Amino acid sequence: xxxxxxxxxxRTFTGGQRQMVSSLELRVPSPAPLDFQCVYLEHFDFACRxxxxxxVAPGALEDAxxxxxxxxxxxxxxxxxxxxxxxxxxxxxxxxxxxxxRTQRRKQQPLxxxxxxxxxxxxxxxxxxxxxxxxxxxxLFCDALDDGRRAVFVLALVExxxxxxxxxxLEIPLFTVYSRIRxxxxxxxxxxxxxxxxx
Amino acid sequence: MTQSHLVDGYLAxxxxxxxxxxxxxxxxxxRLAAGVVPNAERGAPAAAEGAALGAGAVGLGAGALGAxxxxxxxxxxxxxxxxxxxxxxxxxxxxxxxxxxxxxxxxGGLLLLGFLGGYWARGIDGQPPPLQVRxxxxxxxxxxxxxxxxxxxxxxxxxxxxQLRHAARSGSARSSNPAPRGAGASRFAATPLPGxxxxxxxxxxxxxxxxxxxxxxxxxxxxxMLLGELEAQYPRSQLxxxxxxxxxxxxxxxxxxxSPQRAERFLREHPRSVYAERIGALCQADAPPTAP
Numbered sequence: 001x002x003x004x005x006x007x008x009x010x011r012t013f014t015g016g017q018r019q020m021v022s023s024l025e026l027r028v029p030s031p032a033p034l035d036f037q038c039v040y041l042e043h044f045d046f047a048c049r050x051x052x053x054x055x056v057a058p059g060a061l062e063d064a065x066x067x068x069x070x071x072x073x074x075x076x077x078x079x080x081x082x083x084x085x086x087x088x089x090x091x092x093x094x095x096x097x098x099x100x101x102r103t104q105r106r107k108q109q110p111l112x113x114x115x116x117x118x119x120x121x122x123x124x125x126x127x128x129x130x131x132x133x134x135x136x137x138x139x140l141f142c143d144a145l146d147d148g149r150r151a152v153f154v155l156a157l158v159e160x161x162x163x164x165x166x167x168x169x170l171e172i173p174l175f176t177v178y179s180r181i182r183x184x185x186x187x188x189x190x191x192x193x194x195x196x197x198x199x
Numbered sequence: 200m201t202q203s204h205l206v207d208g209y210l211a212x213x214x215x216x217x218x219x220x221x222x223x224x225x226x227x228x229x230r231l232a233a234g235v236v237p238n239a240e241r242g243a244p245a246a247a248e249g250a251a252l253g254a255g256a257v258g259l260g261a262g263a264l265g266a267x268x269x270x271x272x273x274x275x276x277x278x279x280x281x282x283x284x285x286x287x288x289x290x291x292x293x294x295x296x297x298x299x300x301x302x303x304x305x306x307g308g309l310l311l312l313g314f315l316g317g318y319w320a321r322g323i324d325g326q327p328p329p330l331q332v333r334x335x336x337x338x339x340x341x342x343x344x345x346x347x348x349x350x351x352x353x354x355x356x357x358x359x360x361x362q363l364r365h366a367a368r369s370g371s372a373r374s375s376n377p378a379p380r381g382a383g384a385s386r387f388a389a390t391p392l393p394g395x396x397x398x399x400x401x402x403x404x405x406x407x408x409x410x411x412x413x414x415x416x417x418x419x420x421x422x423x424m425l426l427g428e429l430e431a432q433y434p435r436s437q438l439x440x441x442x443x444x445x446x447x448x449x450x451x452x453x454x455x456x457x458s459p460q461r462a463e464r465f466l467r468e469h470p471r472s473v474y475a476e477r478i479g480a481l482c483q484a485d486a487p488p489t490a491p
Binding site: 040044045048049052053061062065066069070073128130131132134135137138139157158185188189192193 | 203
């Protein structure tokens with residue numbers, strides 16, 4: 001979306017925002033520091049991608065996303081602005097994903113499709129299949145990581161969050177973030193190469 | 200392939216594959232707007248399909264009770280759930296429900312509670328008790344009332360008394376009272392049409408109203424998606440002109456290249472449409488000369 005479109009969207013979403021705030025019984029002090037509707041629009045994709053990479057199955061994604069933004073709507077007023085909003089949401093995503101994973105393990109869900117049909121960019125079936133295949137490999141790699149490295153992987157490598165923000169969000173030294181990013185790239189490279197050799 | 204190219208290529212494809220669809224975005228937004236309690240807040244994740252089924256049961260109950268009974272039933276369902284000592288309100292309870300059959304069973308239970316709640320809430324003095332938990336229907340109504348309080352944001356498409364009467368005549372709708380006039384009726388009615396007994400008509404109107412709001416908010420993608428839903432659910436409607444007008448306005452809002460041509464075609468086919476002026480203004484189309 002172009003910047004102008006985005007700003008226009010924000011400007012014209014006041015009616016919907018009021019509706020959303022009303023129906024969620026969100027009590028944001030006036031003037032509202034952050035606009036939930038804008039936060040939702042801006043960060044929904046990020047939250048969903050992160051949920052998937054943190055192990056939430058496609059079938060549980062809708063519930064998980066609802067959980068995340070239900071919490072966001074209630075806690076948005078508490079957001080202090082010390083961390084970036086994206087990493088603040090990511091902390092909620094981590095918690096919800098952890099709960100979802102626990103539930104999934106309990107239910108032993110059968111295999112599910114990797115992704116739901118894309119509607120955003122309308123790629124060709126071949127491109128869609130290729131993207132899905134790549135994502136399945138990356139998710140496989142991601143599943144083998146511990147929580148700390150997985151968070152760095154999602155934030156820094158997939159979502160391009162600056163290292164400084166990652167360090168602040170995960171409360172680890174900046175140097176550690178850089179070294180983990182480098183190590184993760186190398187490991188992913190080896191993993192992908194080994195998979196390509198297997199083909 | 201170099202390291203960075205291979206890794207970056209896979210990461211880019213992953214981002215693409217994992218980006219959710221607009222439909223998912225809309226579904227979650229709807230569930231949030233309906234006031235469904237997030238599961239994580241209660242430490243019980245997942246199982247929101249039960250919520251959907253529960254909500255479906257509320258809708259079913261509303262349909263069974265009729266237009267007036269619908270609101271009563273929807274409202275009282277909450278009271279009924281609270282009064283007999285149920286731990287959770289229907290929506291919250293539904294969000295804790297198990298998937299599949301368990302959700303369906305709960306939905307059926309909620310429907311029964313709705314009826315029982317109706318009898319209970321009429322009470323001895325006939326005064327309904329205060330609601331403990333706001334149901335989804337009330338949330339929608341409140342949102343609509345709030346919208347009514349924003350006269351500085353004119354609707355792109357005004358659904359006036361004529362359209363409402365038109366809708367009331369359609370299907371099984373039988374209205375003994377005329378549609379209300381005045382400011383309150385110049386937009387979609389927040390409550391069902393007076394005397395209307397067709398929940399399908401009301402649902403269609405509500406959906407159309409949401410479409411109108413989406414257009415007004417500049418969200419043409421959402422508006423077009425809702426129009427698709429309208430088309431799928433109500434292929435034979437008396438409000439096709441309204442739909443076409445909203446579809447056209449969606450294209451105009453999205454600045455589609457062929458929107459002026461579409462607008463001119465619409466104005467040719469519907470020269471006396473009440474939307475002609477707005478479409479002409481928004482889509483920069485020339486209105487056809489009016490017949491003498």
